[in-house]
Amino acid sequence: MQKIKKTYIIFSILLLVFSSGLFAQRMDKKWEIGPEYKIDHVVKPSIETGKGELSLTLNIPYDEIHFVKQNSQFKGRFDVSIMIFQDKDKLVSESWIEKLTVNEFKLTNSRKQTIEMQKSYILPPGKYRLEVLITDLKTQNRRKQIKEIDMTQLSAGPWMMGDLYFMKDSTAIEGENDIPEAIYVGFSASGIEGRYPFTYILQSSDKTLKQGKFEVDLVKEKHEYIFPVRTADLNYNQYFLTLITEIDSTKYERSIPLRVHWSGNSSLIPNLEEAITQMRYLSHTGYFPVRTYKKMLNAEGNEQKDFFTETWKKIDPTPDTENNELMNEYYYRVNVANQRFSGHREGWRSDRGMVYIIYGEPDAVEEHNMEIDSKPYMIWYYYSVNRRFIFVDNTGFGDYQLSEPLSEY
Numbered sequence: 001m002q003k004i005k006k007t008y009i010i011f012s013i014l015l016l017v018f019s020s021g022l023f024a025q026r027m028d029k030k031w032e033i034g035p036e037y038k039i040d041h042v043v044k045p046s047i048e049t050g051k052g053e054l055s056l057t058l059n060i061p062y063d064e065i066h067f068v069k070q071n072s073q074f075k076g077r078f079d080v081s082i083m084i085f086q087d088k089d090k091l092v093s094e095s096w097i098e099k100l101t102v103n104e105f106k107l108t109n110s111r112k113q114t115i116e117m118q119k120s121y122i123l124p125p126g127k128y129r130l131e132v133l134i135t136d137l138k139t140q141n142r143r144k145q146i147k148e149i150d151m152t153q154l155s156a157g158p159w160m161m162g163d164l165y166f167m168k169d170s171t172a173i174e175g176e177n178d179i180p181e182a183i184y185v186g187f188s189a190s191g192i193e194g195r196y197p198f199t200y201i202l203q204s205s206d207k208t209l210k211q212g213k214f215e216v217d218l219v220k221e222k223h224e225y226i227f228p229v230r231t232a233d234l235n236y237n238q239y240f241l242t243l244i245t246e247i248d249s250t251k252y253e254r255s256i257p258l259r260v261h262w263s264g265n266s267s268l269i270p271n272l273e274e275a276i277t278q279m280r281y282l283s284h285t286g287y288f289p290v291r292t293y294k295k296m297l298n299a300e301g302n303e304q305k306d307f308f309t310e311t312w313k314k315i316d317p318t319p320d321t322e323n324n325e326l327m328n329e330y331y332y333r334v335n336v337a338n339q340r341f342s343g344h345r346e347g348w349r350s351d352r353g354m355v356y357i358i359y360g361e362p363d364a365v366e367e368h369n370m371e372i373d374s375k376p377y378m379i380w381y382y383y384s385v386n387r388r389f390i391f392v393d394n395t396g397f398g399d400y401q402l403s404e405p406l407s408e409y
Contacts, residue, residue, distance in 0.1 A: 157250030
């Protein structure tokens, strides 16, 4: 009975973000409470001589849009504004209203279904600042994203070579079953004609996994070129694909990240082995037995994948929905811990990282750095569970450690 109670408490703590100060902190600006959306951009040469093309793709999941029921349909409306600056000069300013209608209520809560918007802008090679503001017209909640765009690579030599992009999915290979035999990568270029050699390199953690060479017949006009990369032997991981060539004594090199993952998993998971290692706090807080954790660590290949998938499926708090909220929140906290507390070891392995992952954002923090008779220390308070944790910097290098071991661990 005690174990069930403890598991329930930890589960509540892990999901406290949805109603606690952490949520407020992450959404603390009025222009950051609107729909979450994804921006992808690709730089290409333009059909206009000496200029480039900035291709934008905006994606908004349906469940980020506020739908209103009208008769038997559900309708959403939002405003999209795009601005492009070069230093202080505004070169592009465009806005429009998007309307979306669905016939099923369950689609209004879908993250797999998205509305996609595409825009292209002709610009000279240079550095720009892109600002995108999306406003839900029902709630008036809005969210702004800012991205730095570098198009100077288009003026690096006599040949204009754009970014690499995947022909189907610009960020990842995603599937529930087998990884495809190959993916196809494209790029656009112009300015040179003739037959030239190309080399591609696929790396993971600075280790070269595969390398391929091929020749391409280039044409002077703007043209799209496509080449295959074999992927059937890749695992759940983060990779880096680089394409290299040399034309008229100028070296051209373009790279793109390639992430292999399965549908339904958190996008913050770096690779399968690391994701399993990071689950250690769940095994010690009653979500599943330690022996299950050890089996996952020692398994290999598809067996390890199956262990991981089934374990998360069993502890999914909302199994009837597309998302595993516990998984998303857990790896969000791992990611935050790595950003905030990394030092001589990864942030999630530190004492502060461990407490943060299990309990979330503290309700209050006291820092004591100037007391003469004691080493620097800080106190984290969690009022909702009546807990406090004291971290002491014993070395003076910012490596704060718990003054007493965490009982849950």
